[in-house]
Amino acid sequence: MISNIMSKTIVVLPTYNEIENLELMVDSLLSLDKLDLNVLVVDDNSPDGTGKLADALATKHQKRVYVLHRTKKGGLGPAYIAGFGKALSLGANYIIQMDTDFSHDPKYIPNMVQAAKDCDLVIASRYVKDGGVDVSWSFYRKALSWLANMVYTPMVLNFPVHDATSGYRLWKSQTLKQINLDKITSSGYVFQIEMAYATYKKGLKIVEVPIYFPDRQRGTSKMGSHIVMEAAVRVWELKFRYSRLGQTKYQR
Numbered sequence: 412m413i414s415n416i417m418s419k420t421i422v423v424l425p426t427y428n429e430i431e432n433l434e435l436m437v438d439s440l441l442s443l444d445k446l447d448l449n450v451l452v453v454d455d456n457s458p459d460g461t462g463k464l465a466d467a468l469a470t471k472h473q474k475r476v477y478v479l480h481r482t483k484k485g486g487l488g489p490a491y492i493a494g495f496g497k498a499l500s501l502g503a504n505y506i507i508q509m510d511t512d513f514s515h516d517p518k519y520i521p522n523m524v525q526a527a528k529d530c531d532l533v534i535a536s537r538y539v540k541d542g543g544v545d546v547s548w549s550f551y552r553k554a555l556s557w558l559a560n561m562v563y564t565p566m567v568l569n570f571p572v573h574d575a576t577s578g579y580r581l582w583k584s585q586t587l588k589q590i591n592l593d594k595i596t597s598s599g600y601v602f603q604i605e606m607a608y609a610t611y612k613k614g615l616k617i618v619e620v621p622i623y624f625p626d627r628q629r630g631t632s633k634m635g636s637h638i639v640m641e642a643a644v645r646v647w648e649l650k651f652r653y654s655r656l657g658q659t660k661y662q663r
Contacts, residue, residue, distance in 0.1 A: 420524075421449045421477075421503040423494035427484055428459045429511040437468050437476060439517045446520060451477045451501070453494040455484040477501065487578075488602035492592050499584055506582045515579040519622050523581045531586040531615035534572065534607065535579035535622040542574075542621035559643070567646050568608055573619055575604045576642070589613050597649075601642040605649055612653050 422440055426433060433452065440448050450472075452465040465478040479497050481490065491508060498506045505527065509515040515535065523533045536542050538560050544553060556576070564575045590609040597605040610617060 419449065419501075419503050420446070420505040420507065421451050421498040421501060422507040422509060423451050423453060423491065423498055424509065424511045425453045425455070425487060425490040425494060426457060426461045426465070426511050427455045428457045428461060430457070430459045430461045430464055432511045432513060433461055433464055434468060436511045436513065436517070437472070440520075441472060441475060443517060443520060446524065448507075448520075449475050449477070449501075449503075451479060451494055451498055453479045453481065453490050453497075455481045455490055486598035486602075487600075488595065488598040488605075491602065491606075492595060495582070495587055495592060499587065504584050506584065506587065507580070508582070509579045514624055514626065516622065516625070519579070519620070520581075522620050526618045526620050527581050527583065529616075530618040531583055532607070532610050532617045533581040534574060534577050534617060534619045536574035536577055536619035537622060537624045538573040539619045539621050542623065544624045545626045547626060563643065564604060564646055568604075568650055570608060570611060572607050572611065572617060575607045576600060578603050579622065580606075586610060586615055589615065597645060599642065601645040601649070604642065604646060608649055608653060 424433070424436065437450055437452075440450055450468075452461075452468070454462040454465055456462065462478070462480055465476075469476045469478050477497070479493060481493060494508075495506060505524075507520065507523070509517075519535055523535060526533045537544050538557065544556065548556075560574050560576055564570060565572070590606070590613055595602070595605055595609065607617065
């Protein structure tokens with residue numbers, strides 16, 4: 412393991428119409444005490460001007476903020492794969508993925524950094540002890556998310572991760588290289604599951620740390636029930652596609 416966890420850490424922020432949140436998030440990340448983070452914005456040609464704002468932030472914070480422009484909205488998975496590839500080319504030793512809407516609070520990053528010293532992937536989890544979701548969530552939404560993560564996905568994949576759909580993670584660069592990003596085919600909601608499952612099947616160590624997951628305060632969510640239902644079907648595809656690989660070391 413690399414002794415200095417912060418030798419180069421890049422936060423990858425995929426954006427599509429996040430002009431209300433982007434600058435606030437970048438400022439929050441760059442101001443975290445004792446964490447000299449870099450930020451890579453991956454913008455999918457947002458019509459609200461998010462890409463232009465990202466360029467302005469890169470000019471303002473030279474050598475700390477980078478921008479990767481994509482020509483169209485192509486799905487969460489391809490955006491992250493492109494972002495991970497760019498972060499690796501920039502020399503990142505550690506890569507944090509998170510949403511820009513503050514449902515992933517930057518205050519948890521120090522705990523994730525600490526946990527990363529002893530594992531290959533850190534997942535910020537809503538469904539381990541001391542984790543939780545917004546109290547305003549409806550019973551249906553809470554039940555759907557809990558069942559997807561705590562019952563359905565573990566049952567189908569024989570997979571001990573408690574929050575496989577969490578998009579708030581810290582990766583070691585070597586982990587991303589070992590799971591081979593070229594072989595990741597998922598695009599939407601199931602992308603998060605595939606990335607975690609690929610890590611698990613490679614025999615790498617996963618740790619979950621608790622977070623509270625609030626609803627976004629600004630902008631519009633891109634998540635719909637049809638995306639969740641599609642993921643439920645795609646989980647079976649993952650099971651068969653990864654059936655020949657081994658198992659992993661796992662720690663809550």
